[in-house]
Amino acid sequence: MAPSLFLYWTPRAATAYRAARKRHTQAGRAPGACILIQETTPVTTRFDVLIQDTGERYRCADTRSLLEGMEALGRKGIPVGCRNGGCGVCKVQITAGEYTKRVMSREHVSEDDEAQGRVLACRVRPASDLQLAVIGLMRKSVCRPPA
Numbered sequence: 001m002a003p004s005l006f007l008y009w010t011p012r013a014a015t016a017y018r019a020a021r022k023r024h025t026q027a028g029r030a031p032g033a034c035i036l037i038q039e040t041t042p043v044t045t046r047f048d049v050l051i052q053d054t055g056e057r058y059r060c061a062d063t064r065s066l067l068e069g070m071e072a073l074g075r076k077g078i079p080v081g082c083r084n085g086g087c088g089v090c091k092v093q094i095t096a097g098e099y100t101k102r103v104m105s106r107e108h109v110s111e112d113d114e115a116q117g118r119v120l121a122c123r124v125r126p127a128s129d130l131q132l133a134v135i136g137l138m139r140k141s142v143c144r145p146p147a
């Protein structure tokens with residue numbers, strides 16, 4: 001029969017377990033009756049993203065790219081290319097907020113661009129609420145008036 005409970009053992013968990021077991025033993029309980037379950041599921045935080053050009057807002061988890069969050073708007077015209085920082089169609093300018101970024105093609109984002117917050121939405125994840133402006137190839141399709 002397969003086990004129905006998995007425990008992930010880390011040095012921190014081992015220390016917490018030893019402390020709990022010591023308290024358990026000092027309380028006069030049987031040594032084998034102590035179990036420590038530690039939360040192992042990573043906590044996901046969701047942030048508000050404002051597209052300044054259209055006034056649209058969407059929620060984006062810190063585990064997803066700004067482009068994935070934008071796609072979840074279900075809006076036509078969001079250009080989706082390689083999703084890997086190589087084609088440059090998803091270029092945006094971050095105007096406020098914190099974010100984490102992954103490697104982007106220097107063909108589409110220069111070091112100066114990156115320093116100024118001009119990045120590829122598929123390679124950036126929010127680390128706070130943020131605001132962005134669409135630029136480059138993305139601008140034409142996102143800023144098109146709704147049909």
Ligand code: FES
Pocket residue numbers: 067080081082083084085086087088089090091120121122123
């Ligand atoms: S989708 Fe190709 S660079 Fe973002």
